[in-house]
Amino acid sequence: xxxxxxxxxxxxxxxxxxxxxxxxxxxxxxxxxxxxxxxxxxxxxxxxxxxxxxxxxxxxxxxxxxxxxxxxxxxxxxxxxxxxxxxxxxxxxxxxxxxxxxxxxxxxxxxxxxxxxxxxxxxxxxxxxxxxxxxxxxxxxxxxxxxxxxxxxxxxxxxxxxxxxxxxxxxxxxxxxxxxxxxxxxxxxxxxxxxxxxxxxxxxxxxxxxxxxxxxxxxxxxxxxxxxxxxxxxxxxxxxxxxxxxxxxxxxxxxxxxxxxxxxxxxxxxxxxxxxxxxxxxxxxxxxxxxxxxxxxxxxxxxxxxxxxxxxxxxxxxxxxxxxxxxxxxxxxxxxxxxxxxxxxxxxxxxxxxxxxxxxxxxxxxxxxxxxxxxxxxxxxxxxxxxxxxxxxxxxxxxxxxxxxxxxxxxxxxxxxxxxxxxxxxxxxxxxxxxxxxxxxxxxxxxxxxxxxxxxxxxxxxxxxxxxxxxxxxxxxxxxxxxxxxxxxxxxxxxxxxxxxxxxxxxxxxxxxxxxxxxxxxxxxxxxxxxxxxxxxxxxxxxxxxxxxxxxxxxxxxxxxxxxxxxxxxxxxxxxxxxxxxxxxxxxxxxxxxxxxxxxxxxxxxxxxxxxxxxxxxx
Amino acid sequence: xxxxxxxxxxxxxxxxxxxxxxxxxxxxxxxxxxxxxxxxxxxxxxxxxxxxxxxxxxxxxxxxxxxxxxxxxxxxxxxxxxxxxxxxxxxxxxxxxxxxxxxxxxxxxxxxxxxxxxxxxxxxxxxxxxxxxxxxxxxxxxxxxxxxxxxxxxxxxxxxxxxxxxxxxxxxxxxxxxxxxxxxxxxxxxxxxxxxxxxxxxxxxxxxxxxxxxxxxxxxxxxxxxxxxxxxx
Numbered sequence: 019x020x021x022x023x024x025x026x027x028x029x030x031x032x033x034x035x036x037x038x039x040x041x042x043x044x045x046x047x048x049x050x051x052x053x054x055x056x057x058x059x060x061x062x063x064x065x066x067x068x069x070x071x072x073x074x075x076x077x078x079x080x081x082x083x084x085x086x087x088x089x090x091x092x093x094x095x096x097x098x099x100x101x102x103x104x105x106x107x108x109x110x111x112x113x114x115x116x117x118x119x120x121x122x123x124x125x126x127x128x129x130x131x132x133x134x135x136x137x138x139x140x141x142x143x144x145x146x147x148x149x150x151x152x153x154x155x156x157x158x159x160x161x162x163x164x165x166x167x168x169x170x171x172x173x174x175x176x177x178x179x180x181x182x183x184x185x186x187x188x189x190x191x192x193x194x195x196x197x198x199x200x201x202x203x204x205x206x207x208x209x210x211x212x213x214x215x216x217x218x219x220x221x222x223x224x225x226x227x228x229x230x231x232x233x234x235x236x237x238x239x240x241x242x243x244x245x246x247x248x249x250x251x252x253x254x255x256x257x258x259x260x261x262x263x264x265x266x267x268x269x270x271x272x273x274x275x276x277x278x279x280x281x282x283x284x285x286x287x288x289x290x291x292x293x294x295x296x297x298x299x300x301x302x303x304x305x306x307x308x309x310x311x312x313x314x315x316x317x318x319x320x321x322x323x324x325x326x327x328x329x330x331x332x333x334x335x336x337x338x339x340x341x342x343x344x345x346x347x348x349x350x351x352x353x354x355x356x357x358x359x360x361x362x363x364x365x366x367x368x369x370x371x372x373x374x375x376x377x378x379x380x381x382x383x384x385x386x387x388x389x390x391x392x393x394x395x396x397x398x399x400x401x402x403x404x405x406x407x408x409x410x411x412x413x414x415x416x417x418x419x420x421x422x423x424x425x426x427x428x429x430x431x432x433x434x435x436x437x438x439x440x441x442x443x444x445x446x447x448x449x450x451x452x453x454x455x456x457x458x459x460x461x462x463x464x465x466x467x468x469x470x471x472x473x474x475x476x477x478x479x480x481x482x483x484x485x486x487x488x489x490x491x492x493x494x495x496x497x498x499x500x501x502x503x504x505x506x507x508x509x510x511x512x513x514x515x516x517x518x519x520x521x522x523x524x525x526x527x528x529x530x531x532x533x534x535x536x537x538x539x540x541x542x543x544x545x546x547x548x549x550x551x552x553x554x555x556x557x558x559x560x561x562x563x564x565x566x567x568x569x570x571x572x573x574x575x576x577x578x579x580x581x582x583x584x585x586x587x588x589x590x591x592x593x594x595x596x597x598x599x600x601x602x603x604x605x606x607x608x609x610x611x612x613x614x615x616x617x618x619x620x621x622x623x624x625x626x627x628x629x630x631x632x633x634x635x636x637x
Numbered sequence: 638x639x640x641x642x643x644x645x646x647x648x649x650x651x652x653x654x655x656x657x658x659x660x661x662x663x664x665x666x667x668x669x670x671x672x673x674x675x676x677x678x679x680x681x682x683x684x685x686x687x688x689x690x691x692x693x694x695x696x697x698x699x700x701x702x703x704x705x706x707x708x709x710x711x712x713x714x715x716x717x718x719x720x721x722x723x724x725x726x727x728x729x730x731x732x733x734x735x736x737x738x739x740x741x742x743x744x745x746x747x748x749x750x751x752x753x754x755x756x757x758x759x760x761x762x763x764x765x766x767x768x769x770x771x772x773x774x775x776x777x778x779x780x781x782x783x784x785x786x787x788x789x790x791x792x793x794x795x796x797x798x799x800x801x802x803x804x805x806x807x808x809x810x811x812x813x814x815x816x817x818x819x820x821x822x823x824x825x826x827x828x829x830x831x832x833x834x835x836x837x838x839x840x841x842x843x844x845x846x847x848x849x850x851x852x853x854x855x856x857x858x859x860x861x862x863x864x865x866x867x868x869x870x
Contacts, residue, residue, distance in 0.1 A: 185735060192725045192736045199723045202685055203737045204711035204787050306727075 020155030022275075027154070029274030030267065031163035034170030035232075037266035038225030039243060040250035041177065041259045042218035048194035048257030049214035052105060053431060055120040055560070058244030059127035060219045064093045064226025065235045066135050069142050072230070079146045090224035097219020101212050104606060109211075111613035114377060118567045119609045121560055124240060125602030131237060133596065142230030149231075162231050169228065173221070174263050181259070190214060194257045245442055245556060249288040252435040253295045255305020264303060286446035289439035293424060296436050300428050321495065321504075321574060340481060343474045351473045352545070357585045358484035359542045364565035364577035364584075365488045366534035372571045373495055374527040375507025376425065377434040380441025381535055381562050383421065386554030387444060388414040388536025389543040393461040394454070403467040407483075407540055414536015415529055417444070422528030426521050429510070438559070445554040460550035464543050480541050487534050492574060494530065503527050568608060570615025579616050638663045638822055639684070639715075639791055644693035646676075646683045646846075653679045655846040656693070659824075661791065666813060666823040668837035670830065670868060676846040677826035678720055681793045684824075685717045686710045697791070714742060716789030720796045720826075722776045724783075726769035730760050733768055733779055737786035746819040748785040756815065757782055774805035781812060792816060794825035798832045810835050830868060842867045 043057045068089035075081035100123060108116045148165050151158035181187035193200045193210055201207050226239065250269060254261025269288050276283045295303065324332070343351060367381045391413025395406035421440040425433055448455045455461065465471060470479050494500050506513040506520045513520050543549050552558065561584065569580020587604060591597040612619025639661040646654040654676050661667045671677050683691045686707040695703045702710050711717065725733050734750055741747045754761035757778045763771060771779060777797065784792060797813070798806045806829075813836040816823055827833040833840060834854045842850035844867045850857070857863060 185738075188728065188732050188735050191732075192728055195725050195727060196723055198687065198707070199719065199725075200736060201707040202687065202711060202717045202719070203783065204708050204739050205736070206706075206708045 020157050023155055024157035024159055025274045025278065026271060027159050027163060027167065029271035030170075031160075031166040032274070033266040033270035034166040035225050035228055036246065036250055036270055037170050037263050038173060038228070039222045039247045040254070040266055041173075041262040042221035042225070043247050044251045044254065044257055044259060044262045045177075045190070045214055045221075046218035047251065047431075049190055049197070050101075050105070050109075050211045051197075052116045052120070053114075053434075054218070055117065055244060056100065056123040056127065057218070057222050057247060058240035058242070059124050060093050060097055060222040061226040061243050061247075062131060062235075062237070062239040063096060063127060064089045064223030065142075065229050065239060066131055066140075066226075067092050067223070068227030068230050069140050069235050070135075072143055082143070082146050086224060086227045089227035090220045093223025093226070094216045094220030097222075098212055098216045100219070101215035104610065105215075106208065106211070107610055108613055114571075115567055115609070115613060115615075118564055119606060121564055122602040122605035122609065125598040125605070128237060128240065129596045129599035129602070133599075135235075137237065139234040139236045141234050145231045166228065170263070170266075173224075174259065177259050186213065241556060245438065246288055248435055248438060249292045252302055252432060253292050255302030256431055258302070258304040261302060261304030282450045285449065286443045289442045289446070292439045293436060293443070296428060296432055296439075297424055300432060302432070305432075323496065336485065340478075343477060348473045351477045353585070353589055355477055355480045355541070355545045356589075357582060358480050359538050359545065360561075360565060360581040360585045361578050362484040362487045362538040362541070363535055363562055364569070364581040365491050366531045366538065367562045368566045368569075368571065368574075368577035369491050369495065369534070370528065370531040371566060372574075372576070373500060373507065374503045374524060374531070376524060376528060377430070378425075378437040378531075378559070379434045379563070380437035380439070380556075380559050381531075382554050382556070382558035383437070383441035383444045384414040384418050384532035384535035385539040385542070385558060385562075386441075386448070386549075386551075387417040387532075388539030389549045389553045390448065390455060390461070390539075391536065392540040392543045393464045393549045396464050397461055398454070403470065403544065406464075407544075410540025410543070411533050411537040414539065415533040417536070418529045418532020419525075422525045422532065426524040426528060438556070441554060441556070441559055445551055448554055449551045455551075458551065460548055462548045464549065465547050466544045470544075476545060480545065483537065483541055487537050488578070491530075491534060495574060499523065499526070564605065568605065568616060570617030570619075572614070573617035573621075576615055576617040579620075583616060638665075638698060639824065640694075640696040641680075641684065642694045642696075644680065644683055644695065645691060646679050646688045647690040648688075653846055654683065654691075657843065657846070657848055659841050659848060659851070661822050661824050663790075663822055664817065664820055665839065666817050666825070666837045668833035668840040669824060669826040669843060670828070670833060670840050671826075671843040672828065672868065675843045675867075677843055678795055679846075680843065681717070681795050681824070681826055684710075684793060685715065687717075711787060711789075712739070714745060714788075714790040716784035716787050716792045718780050718784050718792065718794045718797065720799065722773075722780045724768035724771070724776045724779055727767055729765055729767055730771070730779060731764045733783050734786050737783035739787040742788045742790065745788045745790040746821065747788055748782075750786075753782045753785060756812065774801045774808075777801055777805065777809070778812075789821065791822040791824065794823060796826055796828065798827065798829045806832060828868075830864065 039057065039061050043054060046052060046054050068085050071088050072082055072085035075085060104119050105116055108119060145162050145165070148161040151160050152164070181191055189200060189205055189210055193207070197207055200210070250262055250265045253265035253268065254263070269291060272291060273284055273287050276287050339354065342354060363385055367378060370381065371377050388410040392406040392410035395401040395409035401409065421437070425436050425440070428436055449457055451457065466476055470476050502513070502518060502523050506518070506524060510520055539553060542553070565580035565584045566577045568584065569578065570576035588601065591600045594600060608616065641657060641659050644654055644657040645652070657676070657680050659669070669677050669680060679688060682688050684695050686702070686705055691703065693703060694701060697713055697715060700713065702713060725736065728736070734753065754764070759775050760778055760782060763775065768776065768779065797809050810832065813823060813825070825833070825837065839851070839853050840857060841848050842863065849867055850863050
C-alpha cells in the first residue's frame, strides 16, 4: 500500500512540471491561436539559464529560488522577443503559417544553447534544504518532490487570481473566446498577445528551471517535452488552464502506475490517453468548439489548371531531371532520389492539408509505416523488391484507414494533435518491439533488386514512382472527388447540407494521402537500404510541414517547390557547423519575406517584374 | 460627424460594396435599410475596420479612419454593437462590461456600471451570471451596455431588432431614444421598417452594395414605390 502511495506522489510531482509547461502553451494558443512548437525550447532554455544562475551564485536557499525566478523572467523576455520580432508580423498570414516560424525558432534555439552551454549534459545542484528524502508510510519520498507537488496548485491558483481578479486577465479570457470583438471594444490586441507570450514563456521557463534538481540539463529536453506538453493541452482542452492541470495530473499519475504493470508503456501511454479522450470528447475535457471569430477568414481562391507556359516549364524541368544521369555523379543522383521522395511525401501531405483541410502533425506515421512495411516484407516475408513495393504503400493505406477513422471525427488543431498522437504511438511501438522491428537498431539490408541496384537505374525507378504518384494526386485534385474535398474544407456545414457524406470522403482522402506517403517511404527505404525509427519521428513530420507551408499551401506547386528548396538547403547547410542555426535563420527569413509561402512570393515577384518592365511587354 | 464616401469592400473575389456614401451628423439617429445581403452589415463592419479589403474614405470628425485597426477606431469614439451579439459566453455580465470599459471622453456622456444597470435592470439582476446563461434579449442588452462602457460619441448598431421578442424590441426603441437624449449619434442597420421609423431621423436604403435612396421618413412614406422596390420581399 505504502509503495503505491509513494508512486502516486511521484506521479503528482511529475504532474507539476508538466502542468507548468502545458499551461503556458495553452494560454499562448488561447489568445493568439499560435501552436507554439518552440515551447519545448523555452522549457529547455529555462533549465539552462537556471543551471547557470544557480551554479554561479553560491547555492544557498535564496540563491536557488532566485535562480528559478530569474530563469522564468529571462525566458519570459525571450518569448516576448519572439512575439515582438517575428510572430507579430505573421498574424495576418494564413493560419498555421506561424507554425513554420516556431519550427525555425526550435532550430535556432538548439544551436544557441549548444554554443553557450556545450553538448554535454549538465548535472544541476540539489535544491538546498530540500535535498533529502522524508519517510512517508515507510517509503522514502524526496523532499523536492513534495515541494513540486505544492508548486503546481500554487501556480494554478495564481493564474486563476490573475485571470479573474485583474482587468488584464479578464481581457485575456475574452480574447480567448473572440479576439476580434475585444479589438472592436478598443483593446490593442498586440499588447495582449505580447503579454500572453511573456506569461506563457515565463511559465515554460519556470517549468524547465524546476527540473534541474531532478534531471540532467540536455539539448534533447526541447523535443522530449513538447509532444507530451501538447498531449496535456489537448486533453485538457486548448486554452483551458484548469484543463491543463487536470490533464497533467491524469497523465502523470496514470503513467506512474502503468509503468509498474508494463514498463515499456510510458512512451505511448500519454498518446493513447489523448486518442481516447479526443474520440470521446472532440474538444478535450474542458475545451469548447472554437468561436467562428478566432481566425481571420480569407476565402481561398479556386485552384486553376496550369497555364500552357506553366506546363512547358514543368515538362522542361522534369526532362532536365531525367537527363541528369548523363552528366551528374552518384552523389547528385542520391540527392535527386531524396528530392523525389520528399516531393511525393510533401505532395501527399499537401493533399491532406491544402486540399482536404485536414492538418496533420504526424504524417510521418504513414511514411514510416510504408518504409517499415517494405522492409519487413523483404526481411520477414522474404518478398522481392516488387512485392515489397506493393506492401509498403498497402501498409501505409491500412495505417491511414485505421487512424483516419478516428481523425476525421475531429477538426482543426485537435485533428492535428490526434495525428501527432497516432505517429507517436506507431513510433513508440516500433521503438519498443525489438523482436519484429529491431527497435533502435532498425532493419538493415533492404536493397533493391539487382536490375535496379545501380544508382542510375534506381533513380529512374524512383522518378517513375514518385512523379507518377504526384501526377495521380494532381488528377485527383481536379476530379469531382477533389472538388468535394475542397468544398468540405471551405465549408463543412454547407457540404453536408447539400447531402454529402463529408466524413466518408475525408476518410477516403486521408487514406489516399497515407497510401502515397507510404509509397514515398517505400522508395526511401530501398534507396537507403535500411530503416530506423527516425522515419516515424516528429522531426520527419515537421520536415513535411515545413515543405508544405513554406512552399505555399494554396498552390499545387507549393509542396514541390517547398520540398525542392528544403532538400537542397538542408543538403548544403548540414555540412556546416551550427547548421541548425543557419537553417532555422533561413526558414525565419523566408517566413518573414514571403508570408504566403514560396509559391505566393514568386507569384508576387513575377507580377512586380511585369509591372516594372512595362505593361506593354506583358500583354 | 461621420462621413463615408466611395466605400468599396470585397470578400475574396466578391465585390460587396460598390461606392457607399453616407453621413451622420452629431446627435442624429440614422437608419441604414435594405434587404438581406444588400450590404448593411458590411458597411458597418467596414466603418469599424473589420473588413480587410476596403477602399474609399471613412472620415470621423475630420480624421481619416479607413485602414486603421478596430481598436484605434473604437478609441476615436465609435462604438460597435455587432449583429450576432458576440457576448463573451464564459465571462459574467460584470466581466463583459469590464472588457468594454474605456476612460471618459470629452464631449461624450460617461456611462458608469451603476448607470447602465439602471438603464438595463435585467442585467443588474444577472450581473454574476455568465453570458451564455442570458436570454437572447438580455444578451442584446448586454452588447449595447458593453459598447456604452467605452463612452462612444457615435454608436453603430447592427440589426438591433433581429431575432428578439417584440417586448424587447420595444425596450430597444426606448434605449435608442435614451441614447439620442444623451446626445449620442447612432447609425443602425435595420430590415424592420416599422422599428426604424420609430427611432430614426433619416434613412438610407442600400441595395446590391450601393445607396439607392436617402431622405426622411415623411418623404419615404410619400413614395411607396421606393420601399416597394428596395425593401419588399
